Amino acid sequence: MEEGHLGEVWQFENNIADLINLCSKVLTEKPLFFLINSYTTGISAEVLSNLLRLNLKQHKGKITSGEIGLPMTNSELILPCGIYGRWEE
Numbered sequence: 791m792e793e794g795h796l797g798e799v800w801q802f803e804n805n806i807a808d809l810i811n812l813c814s815k816v817l818t819e820k821p822l823f824f825l826i827n828s829y830t831t832g833i834s835a836e837v838l839s840n841l842l843r844l845n846l847k848q849h850k851g852k853i854t855s856g857e858i859g860l861p862m863t864n865s866e867l868i869l870p871c872g873i874y875g876r877w878e879e
Contacts, residue, residue, distance in 0.1 A: 806833060829858070836855065850879075856873070858870075
């Protein structure tokens, strides 16, 4: 959670759709890629994928998303650390 100079609060889970929408508006007519990642566990990779799909539907391309994780020492377990989403031409 971040707080602006006027006391406004920005929360990733509540504002990520607006952020992706605003970023998509500054892309060129033929963008090569759009990449976003987050180190919060408050949103799933599938939700992020859906947000990219909705906001970049005018551009033909491929969307991938997934979890970011760190392998745990002496274990086969992965520590979830965040998510990523990518649209590419």
